[in-house]
Amino acid sequence: MNTRNKRFVMLTLIMVLALVVTACGGGTSSTGGEGGNAASSMTxxxxxxxxxxxxxxxxxxxxxxxxxxxxxxxxxxxxxxxxxxxxxxxxxxxxxxxxxxxxxxxxxxxxxxxxxxxxxxxxxDGLSVIVSKDNDWVDKLTVAELKAIFEPGSKVKTWADVRAGWPNEKIKIYSPGADSGTFDYFTETINGEAQASRNDEQVTFSEDDNNLVQGVAGDKNAIGYFGFAYFEENKDKLKAVPIDNGKGAIAPTYETVQDGSYEPLSRxxxxxxxxxxxxxxxxxxxxxxxxxxxxxxxxxxxxxxxxxxxxxxxxxxxxx
Amino acid sequence: MNNLFQDANRQQISGRRRNDLIWRILFLGATMFGIVALSALIITIITDGIARLNPDLFTNYPSRRASASGMKSAIVGSLYMLCLMAPISFVLGVGAAIYLEEYAPKNRFTRLIQLNISTLAGVPSIVYGILGLAIFVRTFGLERSLLSGALTMTLLVLPIIIVASQEAIRAVPRARRDASFALGATKWQTVSRSVLPSAISAIMTGVILALSRAIGETAPLIIIGAATYVAFLPESLFDTFTVMPIQIYNWIARPQEAFQDLAASGIIVLMIMLVIMNVAAIMLRNKYQKNI
The missing domain is CATH 3.40.190.10 (Periplasmic binding protein-like II)
Incomplete structure (x- = not known):
């Protein structure tokens, strides 16, 4: 065993140790004292x-x-x-x-x-049913139409199947994944049973709401739903579909969700x-x-x- | 007759050359595929994230406003984690490797252990999270603390460190051990003064690469209950903590675009940290190659 090698090994170990110590030390230095205006002494x-x-x-x-x-x-x-x-x-x-x-x-x-x-x-939160800005035919959807689109074993293949007169184009569905509370609430409210959802090749599930935004924004035949905040941040690309629950079509806004008129998808x-x-x-x-x-x-x-x-x-x- | 042979030969050679060229292009394509994808990724992240790469990112705690948000607690959490994990996993991993290579008899039992370790190296990280939750958080009662996180991550990197260290130890020439034994040295003297010093740089390389994997892990830590919003620095081993990948993941999932840019800045910081660790590993390896 030559000394050069030994010295190198020692050096490496010391360097690693030094790195570890400085890294750890750096962290502890600035605890407390944050926030400045200590108004209360509650701990x-x-x-x-x-x-x-x-x-x-x-x-x-x-x-x-x-x-x-x-x-x-x-x-x-x-x-x-x-x-x-x-x-x-x-x-x-x-x-x-x-x-x-x-x-x-x-x-x-x-x-x-x-x-x-x-x-x-x-x-x-106002669960918003959304389509792309490029979709120029959907003016509103009734709760029954939503159910027809999203229910398990749905017969709806194209937009024309939703309402006569709409384009004969294949409908693409973007849905939050089964782990999300949004999915639970939507399926329970629209399909009548939590977790009961359409699940065929026309549906794309994603746990990441930003993926749903991208999917719907890029395809005028797509429809999806997610929390109001994600619609609000992407208003330039998306359209929230007004929902008709028998009392006229109402789109989700801060006002309609707060006063309870946007239903049944306010949660x-x-x-x-x-x-x-x-x-x-x-x-x-x-x-x-x-x-x-x-x-x-x-x-x-x-x-x-x-x-x-x-x-x-x-x-x-x-x-x- | 002679001419005929030459022609056939020439044809064969040009055929082989063409073949060679095709393979060459295929392999180049395979290399470029990764490089192009990686550079595209790095370029988008840098263009998105460079604007928010300012001191606030390092000195502020998370906030609902992207402009005021920082990852101080996450950076410190990751560093603490590294500090705890490095010595524990080094001692356990190298110790196990020494035992398996130098001391353990080569029988069916050790072969079974060996097989287990290799299998563990390929187990998805989330499984370690569940294991950590059951053992450290619940059974040992360490709660959802920094220590539980570090121990769980140690479990995650141990198989990699053991395998890497074993290979390093195996690469030490038999003659060195024989020479040491011939001089009357004991097993431990041989291991500590001859085998380990020769193998240590390769071992360190393996350890650093394994640790850099752990630094980027999110899933197991979320399982054992690392928090997302932490507006304080851990003061003891039993404190709640967060780490960089968790913070980044949370920012990416936000609806506001400013948070997604912030996530890109966070990724840059994480990436720089990983590059530093990898460069250290490469430097060690180069040194090692010169010395053997």
């Missing part, structure tokens, strides 16, 4: 998890809450509504984001673990909090109060629709 840790749809709302709230309470350490995860409920029911987290109601089974599990869930609506988004934690931990209570009182101003910024004030007051009352 504590808040772990939140659940729906990725609700995530932007909670993130916005966490950001603003941290501005006033910089010492509360908030982490928000995106395990999905089901994953979040599981952790919530096990008592791992005090707050869960959800894009659907808690199922009975999940409630049972929570109760056995001494968790008392309080459901709070925080905002609305509420929820945050669940454990009653015990709410009473015991001041940071949980402060956070939830801040959430409900502030979300009205922030919802639109992240692409969701605020609850009317009267309804929000009812939600706030649930915290008392």
């Amino acid at each position: 504590g840790k808040l772990d939140i998890d659940g729906s990725s749809t609700v995530y932007p709302l909670t993130e916005a709230i966490a950001e603003e809450f941290n501005r006033e309470n910089p010492d509360v350490r908030i982490a928000v995860g995106v395990s999905g509504t089901g994953g979040g409920f599981k952790r919530f029911a096990n008592g791992e987290i005090p707050i869960a984001n959800a894009s659907r109601h808690m199922k009975d089974k999940e409630k049972e599990l929570a109760t056995t673990n001494g968790i008392e869930p309080i459901e709070l609506s925080v905002a609305y 509420p988004l929820f945050v669940y909090v454990d009653k015990g934690m709410l009473q015991e931990k001041p940071e949980v209570k402060a956070f939830m109060e801040f959430y409900l009182n502030t979300i009205g101003e922030l919802a639109q910024e992240v692409g969701y629709i605020a609850l009317p004030q009267a309804e929000m007051d009812k939600e706030i009352a649930k915290l008392k």
Whole structure:
């Protein structure tokens, strides 16, 4: 074993160690002191998890809450509504984001673990049925027509099958994937059963809503649906189809979703909090109060629709 | 008669040359395919992301506004992860390789272990996430912490490190060991003073490449519960954390275009980190080739 080789090995090991130490050291230097205007002395840790749809709302709230309470350490995860409920029911987290109601089974599990869930609506999402800007024939769709297009075993092959007089062109369907709450809500509302959806070669599923946007925008024979925010950001490429549920055709906008006239595809988004934690931990209570009182101003910024004030007051009352 | 042979020969040769050219073009095409795809990817990412590649990206925490968003907690999380993973996986991986190559008897049992390790190297990363969730988060009660994440990632890279280290150790000429034994050295003296020093650069190469794979992983960490919005830096091994790929993934899925550009900036940072690690690996390999 020559010394040159040995020295080189030592050098490498030292270099790697140095890299590791500097990297680690660099991180620790600037903890605390963030945010500047330390208005309160509240401390504590808040772990939140659940729906990725609700995530932007909670993130916005966490950001603003941290501005006033910089010492509360908030982490928000995106395990999905089901994953979040599981952790919530096990008592791992005090707050869960959800894009659907808690199922009975999940409630049972929570109760056995001494968790008392309080459901709070925080905002609305208007599921938007969209076509490409280049599609010049669709003026509206009735709920029955939507069902004909999206139901399992659908006979609709072309646009002419949807309504007489529309082009005899093959219809292409873009749908969120089976793991998403959007898919659950849409299939339940339109097809009558959650998860029951058309599934043939004319349907493309994607878990990434931006893929759906691209797919529909590039094809005038395509139709798809997703959350309002994705339509709002791509208005120049897409058209939201007004939906007729027997009371005239209504397109999704901030106003029609908020006043409830855009139906049946407006869905509420929820945050669940454990009653015990709410009473015991001041940071949980402060956070939830801040959430409900502030979300009205922030919802639109992240692409969701605020609850009317009267309804929000009812939600706030649930915290008392 | 002579002429006839020559003609046939010439024909054969030109035929072979044509054949050779066709293969050459095919192989060039195969090489270019990857290179063109990679450069297209890099160019789009750089054009999208260069604008947001400013200090804010490194000093700000995530925000609902793309313009104010940064990946400080994610970068620090990834670095911490690396710091924890590197020593643990090095010690365990190289230790296992030394045992299997130098100490273990060559029997059916060790062959079975060997087969298992090779298989594990090909297991999808999400499976390690599920394993990590069951073992470290639930059974050991480490919760969804930095430590659980690092240990899960260690599991993920271990098979790769073991295989690479075994190959490095096997490449050390038999004569070196024999010489050492002939001088009366024990097994451990031989391994520590002769085999390992010769193999260490190749081992380091393998370790660094394995670690750079782990730095880009998202799925297992999401499973074990790494958060997406983390507006603080981990203060202990048991703190909640996030890493760069998770942050990038979240930004890409956002509806706002500004977030997608931000994701591109994040990808550039991640890519630079990976390139640095790969260059280190190549430098080590070059050094190694000179020395053997």
